[in-house]
Amino acid sequence: MKKNFLFTVFLLLTLSNSVFSQTKVSGVVVDKSDQPVPFANIAFKDSNEGAVANEDGRFYIESTKKYTTLVVTSVGFLDREIALGKAVTYDFKVLLREAEILNEVVIFTGKTSKKDNPALDILRKIWERKRKNGLSLFDQYQMEKYEKIEFDMNTIDSAFMKNKLFRGMEFIFDHVDTSRVTGKTYLPIFINETLSDIYADNKLGKVKEKIKANKSSGFKGNQQLLAFVNDLYSDYNIYDNHLTFFDKSFTSPISTTGVDVYNYVLRDSAFINKKWCYNIVFYPRRKNELTFKGDFWVNDTTFAIKKISMAVTKSANINWVKDIYLEQEFDVVNDSVFLLTRDYLMSDFAVNKKEDSKGIYGKRTSFYGNHEFNKEKPDSFYKEDVKYESDSIYSKSDQYWSKNRYENLSKDELGVYKMLDTLQTVKKFKQITSFVTVLASGYINVGSFDYGPIFSSFGYNEVEGVRLRAGGRTYFGTDDTWRLQGYTAYGFKDNKFKYGLSGKWMVDKKNRIILSAGNRRDVEQIGASLTTTNDVLGRSFASSSLFSSGSNGKLTNINLSSVAVEIEPVKNLTFQTSLSYRTLESASPTFSLDYYTDAGQTATKSEVKQSEVNFQIEYTPNRKTIGYAVERDNVDSPFSRFFINYSHGFKGLLNSDFKYEKIQLYYKQPIVIGPLGRTNVTVEMGKTFGTIPLGLISVIPGNQTYFTIENTFSNLNFYEFVADQYATVQWDHNFGGRIFSRIPFMRKLNWREIIGVRGVYGTISDANRGINASGLEYMAPENVYWEYSAGIGNIFKVFRLDFAWRGNYLNTPDTQRFSIKGSFGFYF
16 A cells, blocks of 8 residues: 555646745754854744754744744754745755854754753653653543544746646645744645544553544545554554654664664743743764654653654655654643653655655644543443444534634635545546556556556466466455456466456455355466465465566366455454366476376376365454455554464365365464564465375465565475475564665665574374375475575665575585565665
8 A cells, every 4th residue: 555655756747836934934044164063953033833853954934923033043053043035035054153162052053962950850751751642541431532633745936836737727826835943835635534532541551542434535435545554553552662653663862772862952941831941952972873862851750751843854764654743732631640642753754854745745634532431331332343433424524623623724724625626527637547557456447447557467487488378357346345356367478368257256344244256267386485375366476477487387277166255353363265277288298297097107197176164363453454345455554463374185075186174274474573674574384184196285485586585485496395384483584784884885875684483393104105196306405494684774765675695405406595586666
């Protein structure tokens, strides 16, 4: 989903100007050498309104009030007051002069001291009291939440407004506004409002949100956009040591480890809402780390945060995002307890981080109110429903929204709803959004039919030669309860047509009871993964690769038919039963699936016919999905996956050849380790009871392509190892640039380090060796085959290289001791 959204950053760019605030100032802070002064403090005199310059010394500040004096301060420099000659001043240059010693107070240049720093004394008291503030004080709590999500094109100028692209859509520029955070012009292109009730039990560790109303306008497929935003802008607790945004772990300025990565300065003290508070400024000690700059106000008795404003520094190792800005406000709600009442988050998505680059704002504003405490509810109340949203929540009246909004929409925001609805009727706008949708989804929509996926139209392998594919699916909307899809393909070397056809019908929405059936005749690289399913239209990337190392002629003609029923009685817990029948036969004269049919090994057979029944359970805690259709997309946030499958092969049923039982287990666990990055651990195990030929045995998955394929071994060839019982462990860790950021000449590259190890153990029974007539010598990894790898990610923001070394079995025929694999992707 994130990858799909990033395409729009390249295609939806930008527009012009409108002024509503009383005082606006933007500019740059420099020293006497005309070098920028990073993280200087900017404030209107005699006010609590301030900002912090970025690492390039640039700043923007605005207020709805009228001010005539700007105060600029920075550690190591003399304070400066500047008279503002007019209400709006852009591109203002502020010169600061260096300070030496003032009244025997030590002035720190750049990095502040960790000793005798009053800001750190206050910070330590915050750490002592952080568990005594907020919602964690209560056994149970409930509250109302109002959330507004908005997407805007930004940095609009007159030249862009005159672009031919916008002919016939000029009316949209009547709604251009100016950001109070960056001072840039922007045009809203999507708005969504949600009102919900939140219930939580701290003793049970459970939270439930019930949506009461939802209203949106803008692009089609709003559910996908909202899921994307909610995934990126997940809720966070400022008191936590690490905060996760864009799949990355940032060190919180309130973190107990913050002193290692932040400088802190006690700037001011004042009454805020009749509470005496201290103002502390913070900024990073080093560049390229995942940190913030900003300031917070903290109460002098409870040491609870009253207000915090912070922004991610531009040097942070994060792609496609130029700015991230956050605000949180806390109020005394009950018995001097400070609770979060307002949360604001804004990101500027852009192709690069240049100051004048055009991009898209993603903004989320949340308000919390009507708190109630210690009202216990039964454990069953917190059970997550598979489908819980009623259609009525989308049809609330304008009067309902006027009464229940926590923040009134401005005149321009109200006008945006009408503008966006009108925009949906403009032919050129439809063409633009359709083009973006094709790039993002891979399908071309024609009425109720999607043609595609277009990226699978062309392929190549040694058996088929050049392969052309055409296919499609029915598509009526994001909540389709049934779907038909199919494809046909033709190989110009074997001169054969292939096809696949399947259908799914969700007969019960509440428990997601889905019936499915299908048939596929195709050429495939079986054994491309250990843990298999009977997905009729599933075909491994390894079956068709334009770029491969060695021979990829060990392909199989497969004719697979399957019927299945599945149910999801509990959210993210799925049970499925399926019945399948397949025939397998070698697709290449250089590869054989032959097996002996008699004990004397005098008769052989080349075709495998097999009927099979499967029972499988899949549990994916924390998985987030988009929509409620019969087929759903997953949000790209990491989640655990546990999968177990039991198969029984019938001999004699529909002339099936073998009787066996097979059990397979798959477990994947992502682990975020704060600023050290993310680890993934994957375990697969399986065992087959009974005698089976090569076509049904478990093949340890190799990878003879030049591209990374998940859950395969980079230095194994296809069919190099086979087994009837196996266990694999894979571990990889992405440091996210943590190491490279500390190497001066590598910082600006923003590369990311990846390391990994994977191994497999397996055996083959004498009975399975005995019926093998394929000519392939069975070899199992009885001495534990293993390999290790190191990689560099984020090369030019989209490319990754992995270098893999073989750990043992170095003297087997056609051994590949070292390999380089690549992959492309859009990642933050």
